[in-house]
Amino acid sequence: MNVQEIDLHKLTVNDPFLGQYQQLVRDVVIPYQWDALNDRIPEADPSHAIENFRIAAGQKSGEFYGMVFQDSDVAKWLEAVAWSLCQKPDANLEKTADEVIALIAAAQCPDGYLNTWFTVKEPEKRWTNLAECHELYTAGHMIEAAVAWFQATGKRNLLEVACRLADHIDSVFGAEEDKLQGYDGHPEIELALMRLFEVTQETRYLRLVNYFVEQRGTQPHFYDTEFDKRGGTWHWPNHGTAWMVKDKPYSQAHLPLSEQPVAIGHAVRFVYLMTGVAHLARLNHDESKRQDCLRLWQNMAQRQMYITGGIGSQSRGEAFSSDYDLPNDTVYAESCASIGLMMFARRMLELEADSQYADVMERALYNTVLGGMALDGKHFFYVNPLEVHPRTLKFNHIYDHVQPVRQRWFGCACCPPNIARVLTSIGHYIYTQSENTLYINLYIGNRVEVPVQDSTLKLCISGDYPWHEQVKITIESPHPIHHTLALRLPDWCSEAHVTLNNQAVEQDIRKGYLHITHTWQEGDALVLTLPMPVRRVYGNPLVRHVAGKVAIQRGPLVYCLEQADNGEELHNLWLPNDSECRVIEGKGIFARKILIQADGVKQSVADADRESLWHYDVSPGSRQAHTLTFIPWFSWANRGEGEMRIWINEK
Amino acid sequence: MNVQEIDLHKLTVNDPFLGQYQQLVRDVVIPYQWDALNDRIPEADPSHAIENFRIAAGQKSGEFYGMVFQDSDVAKWLEAVAWSLCQKPDANLEKTADEVIALIAAAQCPDGYLNTWFTVKEPEKRWTNLAECHELYTAGHMIEAAVAWFQATGKRNLLEVACRLADHIDSVFGAEEDKLQGYDGHPEIELALMRLFEVTQETRYLRLVNYFVEQRGTQPHFYDTEFDKRGGTWHWPNHGTAWMVKDKPYSQAHLPLSEQPVAIGHAVRFVYLMTGVAHLARLNHDESKRQDCLRLWQNMAQRQMYITGGIGSQSRGEAFSSDYDLPNDTVYAESCASIGLMMFARRMLELEADSQYADVMERALYNTVLGGMALDGKHFFYVNPLEVHPRTLKFNHIYDHVQPVRQRWFGCACCPPNIARVLTSIGHYIYTQSENTLYINLYIGNRVEVPVQDSTLKLCISGDYPWHEQVKITIESPHPIHHTLALRLPDWCSEAHVTLNNQAVEQDIRKGYLHITHTWQEGDALVLTLPMPVRRVYGNPLVRHVAGKVAIQRGPLVYCLEQADNGEELHNLWLPNDSECRVIEGKGIFARKILIQADGVKQSVADADRESLWHYDVSPGSRQAHTLTFIPWFSWANRGEGEMRIWINEK
Incomplete structure (x- = not known):
């Protein structure tokens, strides 16, 4: 499908339920996480992420502190800020973000390289340990933030940093003999470069994604080659072995993707990878990669996904286990994995508007993703069990990863800012916009404007989803527009019905979407009734x-x-x-x-x-x-x- | 109670069921394990245990190989041989064992010290790491073997080695300032010295046990003291930390025993410790320690024991978890733990003839202990799950310790010889012999002679337990003997009844034993009917x-x-x-x-x-x-x- 991303400036969430979450993110989560990134939350694990940039930029002296991918927390925060500014301008927040961006730009090396861990600690060891060190992962998050910041503010400040970084990466990786024939141990760069391609139309980025995807899992194995080249060292000292290098399925690098039969390994890595691959398959019209997406999606969704939209049924490796192995109490089901699942689902929907993807996206959003954050916006789950018996947790080590209540922050703080960015960009998930059809995937109350041919279709979704059965879609464009609206009929609802201006509509249902082609006029009202009996x-x-x-x-x-x-x-x-x-x-x-x-x-x-x-x-x-x-x-x-x-x- | 151990020369198991197991141990297990100890089983993990003794004795050069407690496999094998010889003399086997004993004696140091790991590898580091290095544990097994060998053969060759070793230990450990105020990380020496005291009547051994038990868990903590003294090193390199030093509950050393409320830590350590403590409490008439035994037994048996008589519900630490936490698939339930449970139960029965202990002993024997060995006598379970789903085992790491079928041998080979020694000495568990009463705990078919006053009571238990309900106890002494027989009424049987020479007997039931006082004559026949409906x-x-x-x-x-x-x-x-x-x-x-x-x-x-x-x-x-x-x-x-x-x- 040819799809166009919703411009989040043109979409206002006014949902009584998720709107409150967005407000919580604006009022509480973003300021709270800003404090966390600056180590101002006394009870929380320190972050040091901003300080790392100051040190890398030469503005301060000191030691790097934190994970090798600590920078990504700043990037995800920036991305959440960007999407939040689309919803509600905030000059002070924008100023803070611009200062952070200036700091990031100052920390970027002259050749475009950007990663405070390596710049501060081991600049000579850049790009020597992709299997373990998340350099491309961290770069990917920076690129995602840059695209979001550009889309949200029109400012190119971070985008230029990102393009210099991407160009540098393009100069380092590739099939050419003088380049590294490698890819990252933690996928993310792929989906990020796809986004960067979408805003820059720079085909080198698309080719680079394709290279990363196709190089993955080939022999001789890049992880082993670089491991030997650097003398057999490994990054994670506490683990006592180079397991991240050796355990190829952990990072979906045991085989070329086309030969992988099942969703395997670290669940976040899997869905991040597949998000990029699905995006690539669509833009490159790559049927083989589309088949890979379909096959691996089916395995994941039909055999390895919890009723909560959680994925990754075991703690070791935060990983998938095997078909139908879904324990409720020892499960991992990382919040980030369900966020990545929403991203993967979104890209699958853009490949083909089939409601099964939206059903999974909704399942993940309303259960694990929302559940990842406390109602106060200040406490977070990393792990999301379906069953907890608190008295046992501290005695039986199979539960070492499980917390009975949400925590304030984490040493590995990937989840909290990830929840913030997905909630602020939820507009991207509500609709899939193709040339002929506006697909409505989620019934989150919002007001949106989408370009249709030379005109603009304005509509408003209202209701009190997911609590009440009625969803109203009102047309607000002043001029009549002929277009198709396709309403997702959720899998959990067996008796959905729709009226247009109180008249029944024709049941033109394709792959779970009810298609209504009409010349839409201001005041037209679609009423979708989704009976919600307890099931x-x-x-x-x-x-x-x-x-x-x-x-x-x-x-x-x-x-x-x-x-x-x-x-x-x-x-x-x-x-x-x-x-x-x-x-x-x-x-x-x-x-x-x-x-x-x-x-x-x-x-x-x-x-x-x-x-x-x-x-x-x-x-x-x-x-x-x-x-x-x-x-x-x-x-x-x-x-x-x-x-x-x-x-x-x-x- | 004043109890006297059954002389296994005077007891012949002729049980159709367990007799076959004893024969299997004689014909298959003992020869097979002898091959294993000599590294002659090609498919099995090597043992090197005999070779280690040769090297320590200076008869060969080479490197030590195996666990720090590898010697104990030889000791347990010797013990199984000893008990087996009581049942069936075997001159060749006895000769082999005598050669092993000579080898052990040759490996003993002039001061009595005996441990091939330290002697070969680090003689200067003796007694510097009790928390981790099992020196007293290994010594304990050697002492147990010596007692068994003495009881079985009347030979003092190994007993003298054991006494020199025990005397050496007594010279090293104790409250005196020039001694180590310590104890072993793995209990065993306590129960072994109790046995050695029983055959030698050397009260120093009893005092030493008392010292080890009372010193355990006191402050300043011995593990920490010795850890500091040796410069903070630890033995187990793969673990990456000194966890065995730090995790005091793991070895029941977090508190003095009298302050420990629940069964905790490594399950084998717990039951081995308590076996020694119960024995000590009885012989020392130590009411406080008896209370410790009762309290910890109750916690274990009423809150932390599987229906199979398995204990230790988690893999990490092969340990207890907490009250009522008894998962069926991730359970550990080590075979050795249930063997230790039988030993603990035996000593509790000797403290007080209460059938609850025999019920647990029987549960452990007929379920986990027998289940630990394949019907062919050549394959063994270390871990005994109550539920297995083989397809999942290799994918979900919570099952890393579980094997779906029994293995031929183990790098840590504690279980196979332990099963052999408990099956060959089963006679010790069948009866508890007090001055006035012969308690029959298990209905294993056997013929036995027990001294009663100046005479000898001979009786024969026959039947086809545990398959058929009728058990017959026939008196075979030629002369009338006035004595009490006390028949355990199993907890699983609600309708047991007994006849004496076809006459009903008085229902004098005390703590689960039916007491029959009678002047027993040759040919008297007690028939115990234990209806076995499926429950x-x-x-x-x-x-x-x-x-x-x-x-x-x-x-x-x-x-x-x-x-x-x-x-x-x-x-x-x-x-x-x-x-x-x-x-x-x-x-x-x-x-x-x-x-x-x-x-x-x-x-x-x-x-x-x-x-x-x-x-x-x-x-x-x-x-x-x-x-x-x-x-x-x-x-x-x-x-x-x-x-x-x-x-x-x-x-």
């Missing part, structure tokens, strides 16, 4: 972790039980299969949210019976009626520490 | 891993489903709560074993339905009748790789 969800029988269990979903939201409402021992709660689920209005922190109650059963036990571990013939518990209260899973752990579970026993 | 077992409601699930047990045997009988996807099998369980005779490798069948249900699914991971409102499987076939869990994984599970869904 019981069951796992594929191959997922052994949910056998005999049920999850509760309403609209796109997955629900869970928390100890705060249901007491301890959530594993002893049962939902009879004929029990009706009642929708109730939440209060307090759940105000304007919908909770669910149902008559359940609790297997409880007198203290005397608890003395024995194993009981013969008679189940040791007595069963009592117990009201089950479900809250939207994204909002769990906002009331302190307690048990939580999504999948509950069904009788 | 459904349920977990304490606090064990979240078995909520809604049931296990099948018959007699002391826990049963399981295997893929070989039941197909894949065992998690989709259900046992209705009204389904009758039928007992059937096994065939092939299950000949003379009893299997169980029941009408169950399988949730299956057409291929088309498998494409989606998550299904709304309708469970994606159709339910079909499916015959469930259960095998005794100890015999799983004798037919190649496949799924297995003990806990199954109950409807």
Whole structure:
């Protein structure tokens, strides 16, 4: 498809729900993260990221501190600022960002190289350890920030830094003998250069992406070659081995992409890589890479994705495991992985408007991505379990990566700014704009203007998604415009219906989108009704972790039980299969949210019976009626520490 | 209680079931392990244990190879040989063992020190790293072997080595200023010196045990003191830190034992320690230590023990986790831990004849301990999961420690010889002999002579335990003897009954033992009937891993489903709560074993339905009748790789 990106200046989110999140990002998250980047949050792990740039720029003396990819936190923050300024100008914030950009430019080397770790610590070791050192990853985030800053402000200050950096990279990597025949251990440069190509139309960037993608996983293996060349050293001292070099599947580098059968390795790396590949496949009309995207998407979405839109079912390597291996309590499901999943889904939608991609995008957004941040905007989950039993966490080491409540910041702080940038750029995900059709993927309330031929189509989506079933799409363009609107019919909704000015519309459904071609006039109103009964969800029988269990979903939201409402021992709660689920209005922190109650059963036990571990013939518990209260899973752990579970026993 | 150990020369196991195991140990395991110790098993990890002694003795040159406690494999093998010779003399085997003992004696230092690792590699570093280096542990095994060899053969050759070693240890450790105020990171010396005291009556050994136990966990902490003294080095290079020094609970050294509330840390260390403490408490009439034993036993047995008699629910540290945290698939449950549990139970029974200890002993023996060895006697489990899904093991790192089938040998080969020595000395567990009463703990067929006052009580236990309900105890002493026999009434049996010469006996039941005081005459026959209906077992409601699930047990045997009988996807099998369980005779490798069948249900699914991971409102499987076939869990994984599970869904 020929698609055009939505101009975020022309889109205003006014959604009662996600609009609040955007406001939270503006009012709390961006200032908070600015403080964090400047080490002004006393209780949080230090960042030192701004200070690193000052040192690299020669404005200060001192030591580098932080991860080898610490710069990327600044880049992601800048990107969030850029998208936020599109929504709401803020001269002070823009000034701060411009100062940061000037600082970044000052830290850039004369040849275009930009990376404070290497510049400060080991300038002679640039580009000697791509497998481990994230130089292209960090560059990619800088490039993404630059594109966003240019798109948001029209300013070329960071874009010029980014182009110098990209040109430098292009001079270092490639098939030519005098170049490095390599690629980064952590994909990101690919998707970033695709974005840079979109704003610069510089085909060298496209060719470079293609080179990185096709070089990946070939033999002789670049990781081994550079490892030997640098004398067999490795970067991560605590790990005690060069495992990141040796474990090729970890970074999807064990085989050429075209030969990879399944989603594998570090989940964030996988979705970042595939985001770039899908973008490349579309712009290059590369059928082979499109097939790679389809194959690997299907494996991921049909066999390795949680009901929450989480991916990466194990802690070791923050990685995929294998088909249908989806444990609920030892899962990793990094927030960044679900953000990357949204990015991948967006690019797949641009390849082909098939609602399965938007369904996954929505699942990830409304569950894991929102769940990654506390309702206060100041606490974050890196890991997103579907079941937590806090008392056990500190004793059984299979749970070492799991936190029962969100943390203020992280030594590896990739997730918090990632959530900020995806929420501020959510407009890019709401629509897919092709020449003939405006696809509406997400029903987030907003007002948008999109160019259609020589005119501008203005429309407004309103409603109270995901809580209430009715979504209204009102045309606000003053002049009639003939165009197609394609409304996604969500997979969770079996009875969607649409009226145009109170008349039923023809059911022209293609790949999950209802197409309505019409000459749109000001005041035209489409009303999409998405009935939101409480639905019981069951796992594929191959997922052994949910056998005999049920999850509760309403609209796109997955629900869970928390100890705060249901007491301890959530594993002893049962939902009879004929029990009706009642929708109730939440209060307090759940105000304007919908909770669910149902008559359940609790297997409880007198203290005397608890003395024995194993009981013969008679189940040791007595069963009592117990009201089950479900809250939207994204909002769990906002009331302190307690048990939580999504999948509950069904009788 | 005043108890006297059964003389294994006076006890002959003729049990149809365990007798076969003893024969297997004699005919296969002992020769096989002798080959292993001499590195003659090509497919197995090398041992080098005998070679190490040759090098230490100066008979060969070469490098030490293996673990710092490699010597203990030889000691455990010698112990198994000793007990085996009690059952069946074997001049060649005895000669081989005597040669090994001569070799050991030659490797002993003039001052009594004995440890090939230190002698060969770092003689100057003796006794500088007790926290990590197992010197007293290894010594303990040598002492145990010496006691066994003395008891089995009457020869003092190894006993003298052991006494010199113990005397040397006594000269090194103690409260005196010129001694080390320390103890071993891995308990074992305590239980071994107790045994040595029993044969030598040397009270210094008893005092030394008391010192080790009371010094443990005191401040300033010995591990830290010796760590500082040796300049902060650590032994285990691959671990990258001195964690074994720092993690005090790992070796039950975080607090004095009297202040420890729960079973904690490395499970084998815990039960080895407590075996020694219970023995010490009895012989020293130490009420405080008896209370420690009771408290820690209760925590372990009532909150941290699997239905299989496995302990240690996590891989990291091969350790206990916390109360009621008993995952079935990521469990560790080391074979050695259940052997140690039998040893602890035996010493608790000697403190007080309470059948709860024998119940646990039996549970461990007939499930995890027997399960640790393949039916061929040549393959062993180190880790004993209650649920295995082989396809997932190699992809999800939470299963890195789990093997789907038994292995031939191990780099850390503690388990195989441990199984051999416990099976050959099983007579010590069958009876507890006090002045007034002969307690019968296990119904293993055997013929025994025990001294009673100035006479000898001879009796024979026969039957086909654990398969058939009837156990016969026949008196074979030629002269009448007035004595009490106390028959354990197993916890799994609710309807036990006993006749004496076909007459009902008085129900004098104390702490789970039926006491029968009688003047026993030749030909007197006690018939104990232990009805063995198939029983459904349920977990304490606090064990979240078995909520809604049931296990099948018959007699002391826990049963399981295997893929070989039941197909894949065992998690989709259900046992209705009204389904009758039928007992059937096994065939092939299950000949003379009893299997169980029941009408169950399988949730299956057409291929088309498998494409989606998550299904709304309708469970994606159709339910079909499916015959469930259960095998005794100890015999799983004798037919190649496949799924297995003990806990199954109950409807």
